[in-house]
Amino acid sequence: MGILVFVLFAVFFLWRIDSPRVERLRAQVVDAVVPNMEWALVPVTKAVNLAEGFQSYTRLAEQNRELRRELQRMKAWKEAAVQLEEENARLLDLNNVRLDARLSYVTGRVLTDSGSPFRQSVLLNVGARDGLVDGWAAMDGLGLVGRISGVGDQTARVILLSDSSSRIPVAVQPSGQKALLSGDNSPRPPLEFLDERDAVRPGDRVVSSGDGGVFPAGLLVGAVVAGADGRLRVQLSADYSRLEFLRVLRSHPGETVHEAGGLIVMNPVLAPVAEGVPAEASAPDRASAGEGTDEAAPAGEGTDEVPPNETEAGG
Amino acid sequence: MISPATLHRWAYALLFAAIAALVVFLRILPTGGSAGGWPPPDFIVLAGFAWVVQRPDFVPVLLFAALLVVTELLFLRPPGVASGLAVIGLEAIRARAGLLRERGFLSEWITVGVILALMLLAERILLAVFFVDQPGFALVALGYFVNILAYPAVAALSVWGLRVRRLAPGEHASEVRLV
Numbered sequence: 271m272g273i274l275v276f277v278l279f280a281v282f283f284l285w286r287i288d289s290p291r292v293e294r295l296r297a298q299v300v301d302a303v304v305p306n307m308e309w310a311l312v313p314v315t316k317a318v319n320l321a322e323g324f325q326s327y328t329r330l331a332e333q334n335r336e337l338r339r340e341l342q343r344m345k346a347w348k349e350a351a352v353q354l355e356e357e358n359a360r361l362l363d364l365n366n367v368r369l370d371a372r373l374s375y376v377t378g379r380v381l382t383d384s385g386s387p388f389r390q391s392v393l394l395n396v397g398a399r400d401g402l403v404d405g406w407a408a409m410d411g412l413g414l415v416g417r418i419s420g421v422g423d424q425t426a427r428v429i430l431l432s433d434s435s436s437r438i439p440v441a442v443q444p445s446g447q448k449a450l451l452s453g454d455n456s457p458r459p460p461l462e463f464l465d466e467r468d469a470v471r472p473g474d475r476v477v478s479s480g481d482g483g484v485f486p487a488g489l490l491v492g493a494v495v496a497g498a499d500g501r502l503r504v505q506l507s508a509d510y511s512r513l514e515f516l517r518v519l520r521s522h523p524g525e526t527v528h529e530a531g532g533l534i535v536m537n538p539v540l541a542p543v544a545e546g547v548p549a550e551a552s553a554p555d556r557a558s559a560g561e562g563t564d565e566a567a568p569a570g571e572g573t574d575e576v577p578p579n580e581t582e583a584g585g
Numbered sequence: 586m587i588s589p590a591t592l593h594r595w596a597y598a599l600l601f602a603a604i605a606a607l608v609v610f611l612r613i614l615p616t617g618g619s620a621g622g623w624p625p626p627d628f629i630v631l632a633g634f635a636w637v638v639q640r641p642d643f644v645p646v647l648l649f650a651a652l653l654v655v656t657e658l659l660f661l662r663p664p665g666v667a668s669g670l671a672v673i674g675l676e677a678i679r680a681r682a683g684l685l686r687e688r689g690f691l692s693e694w695i696t697v698g699v700i701l702a703l704m705l706l707a708e709r710i711l712l713a714v715f716f717v718d719q720p721g722f723a724l725v726a727l728g729y730f731v732n733i734l735a736y737p738a739v740a741a742l743s744v745w746g747l748r749v750r751r752l753a754p755g756e757h758a759s760e761v762r763l764v
């Protein structure tokens with residue numbers, strides 16, 4: 271028994287010293303155990319959901335009426351949204367804005383809950399096999415749900431925003447206040463490190479801010495509510511009671527600007543100034559300036575004249 | 586040739602493992618909405634304690650530890666600490682099992698409560714020493730009280746439902762015959 275206790279504590283020390291290795295072992299254990307139980311999990315889950323469904327049948331007519339009314343309202347909204355989207359696309363096109371092209375996603379089904387009362391997480395049936403990487407964001411149809419933490423071959427764990435170890439940099443929308451959404455095991459996690467509390471009102475939209483490179487910016491998280499204890503909390507948009515399918519956003523490590531010098535033109539020949547165009551005209555429009563560089567570079571190399579940069583290189 | 590008594594013992598060890606598997610299975614069902622509710626009791630530890638008071642030979646310590654480690658790995662808890670302490674608690678109860686059986690259920694309940702509290706305290710101290718993030722004290726205290734309240738039910742179920750009960754003097758032979 272002494273040896274057994276010693277071994278168990280040794281496992282703990284090992285976990286404390288070399289956490290990634292033991293966490294990988296944990297992911298492998300989960301990977302081995304859970305998919306084997308899937309055949310049993312799925313029917314039981316279905317049965318439980320069916321039972322819940324039967325409970326709601328009792329007020330089916332009322333629900334139906336309500337849904338119809340809501341659908342009417344939504345149709346109006348949809349029309350507005352389509353028009354706005356068209357307008358937005360036109361304006362973006364006019365401005366030559368480049369959107370973030372890195373948000374493609376993998377969709378997975380939720381296999382299991384965390385099982386522990388103190389951790390809020392779910393297990394997805396997609397894993398390293400599908401190219402998942404630790405740290406990616408997971409959303410349901412509406413809002414942010416959590417982040418990938420622990421990837422097995424066929425499974426991946428999503429730490430929910432309500433978990434007590436979850437800290438997400440967010441921005442509160444109309445005022446642009448930055449804050450930290452820190453989970454505390456309650457369904458409505460509080461906002462922390464808010465600069466100006468007065469600038470934030472209940473009902474404000476909360477989106478991910480993208481600070482720290484954890485998440486892509488601009489993912490909807492929820493809306494601000496005033497908690498019973500006077501703290502500002504976030505009502506999450508994602509439907510946590512009904513997590514069935516989650517989409518995991520592939521986020522590729524963004525390009526970062528490391529030093530100031532990288533932005534300043536080092537080589538006069540490659541300067542983003544097209545011939546015959548005054549420098550002042552091209553300076554404000556960065557998009558067209560970028561194209562200018564691309565065109566100037568091959569032109570400089572292709573000409574037979576000796577460009578100044580070659581003479582510099584030789585000297 | 587395996588003696589019937591050994592077979593009986595192994596059957597109950599298997600039953601214990603099956604109960605643990607069932608508990609894990611029910612816990613990880615994706616039914617959602619677990620945030621903010623009451624934490625469920627720690628059935629595996631409670632069942633282990635309740636069994637070991639009645640029949641110290643029914644819960645092999647190795648099996649108990651293995652089951653706890655697997656649950657810790659599955660449930661995202663720091664591996665090894667809680668299970669190591671639970672093993673110590675189990676052995677402490679095993680050493681007092683004879684005494685506890687004689688003194689009746691109330692003293693058993695109190696002893697289990699004290700041992701669970703000591704386990705919890707030791708776990709928190711150990712985790713704090715190693716700077717591991719811990720859930721809030723209120724949550725853990727709530728979990729402890731749920732455990733204490735659930736213990737009589739678990740004990741009753743294992744004694745009357747699963748027939749894990751102490752042998753009266755001279756009962757050994759009849760049990761052997763039964764198998």
